Amino acid sequence: MFVTETHIRVRYAETDQMNVVYYGNYAQYFEVARAESIRNLGFTYKEMEELGVIMPVVEMQTKFLRPAHYDDLLNIKTFLKELPADHRIVFEHEVYNQQKKLLTLGKVILYFVKIGSYEKTQMPEALRSVLQTFFP
């Protein structure tokens, strides 16, 4: 399993008049956490796009247990529980606040596809080689 932690400070823009983070903004937090997860492997999502591979999201599931508030310093734990065997990759997320309360659960499924044609493809070798050391 490959696990990373990413910290995100809640912006005022991300709150709504219920005084909490708007439910739609967690998708951005998950995106940032995925990108930082990949960066921790010495690779970047940006480099993947430059190699001609993009990762559209095909499915997302979120459970909102407790609200996040303005200026909270969130800790997003990101789990890659299985090494992708084909064009599909699954990230799971747990969002905690600074009191270590679990706020949100997320699961995001993405495909590796070729830029332009949207043809399904595999995870780039440069990423797989570093990632598989976590799946002995």
Add this chain to the structure above:
Amino acid sequence: MFVTETHIRVRYAETDQMNVVYYGNYAQYFEVARAESIRNLGFTYKEMEELGVIMPVVEMQTKFLRPAHYDDLLNIKTFLKELPADHRIVFEHEVYNQQKKLLTLGKVILYFVKIGSYEKTQMPEALRSVLQTFFP
């Protein structure tokens, strides 16, 4: 069953560099569709908040089948398949583009809670009375 249709024009701000609507923006589309669904019943979500009842989202599931593009005039079909029996309400959504292609499936679960205390409550009577005519 209670079904409504809401049309939303895709904004430039809602696209990303993949030339499609960013996956996180569908939560906003579902929010607008829910609000218009309630408005069609002669009630508004704003009035509900003024009555002291807010509706936080507790769960969301989304499947992204095909991308939406800038300036697309989306049709969001919103389904309320069951009359809420307690504090829980489930909206289902189908997003179509102007070529009537199904782009996205969404399911959003919300609670009725009292403003301030966040105590679970029931759907306001003013809304229930008009809604139950759709569930004979």
Add this chain to the structure above:
Amino acid sequence: MFVTETHIRVRYAETDQMNVVYYGNYAQYFEVARAESIRNLGFTYKEMEELGVIMPVVEMQTKFLRPAHYDDLLNIKTFLKELPADHRIVFEHEVYNQQKKLLTLGKVILYFVKIGSYEKTQMPEALRSVLQTFFP
């Protein structure tokens, strides 16, 4: 002068915990109003991009006089006071709420540039021909 009016309903996502529309969201409202202004001329911004011309914003000025609130049905008046003589176009905006109170003033300056090269260019002839009838 060319003037149009565009109506936008405030989304919950666009509010913040000050119970008003977040100041950063007016840029989106101005974008929608510009796009609808061009659509009223029988042309679309999308078609302009397909012709190889994009319109990056180079300057924006905004004055926030009164707040907009959730569910307000805003009326955005968009003014094109001069026919562009070169690569530069200036849109001015006034945002009113349903009580006809003036909430916000905006001025957005954009360039016509060629997609890819970012070379300055002129307004496409298809747009100029319909627009100049408003500047006799």
Add this chain to the structure above:
Amino acid sequence: MFVTETHIRVRYAETDQMNVVYYGNYAQYFEVARAESIRNLGFTYKEMEELGVIMPVVEMQTKFLRPAHYDDLLNIKTFLKELPADHRIVFEHEVYNQQKKLLTLGKVILYFVKIGSYEKTQMPEALRSVLQTFFP
């Protein structure tokens, strides 16, 4: 003069189909930079709201010189050039990318007002006392 630097990584969500950061998102960057600027003084904007003082934006001016791109690590320089004498405070911003190119200029004017009544007020003493050491 009081100057701070804040680093922000560009999110995918913040790009648009022009492959650059959408012009409306700079308002969020300025907000984060203001908040971090105040935090550097040992105070937080959140604490100010808890003291009953909020800071609505009344005016914003932005010049977009060069585009920011996905994954850029922006450096937002924030300048407070004058100690506020009344209810008005002016922040100026310069946004640089990692190549130290100046991308954007911003000026944001805010008021100190009492929460609830929106009555104009002064900068809280707790903030003024630390800030005035920068204006000898």
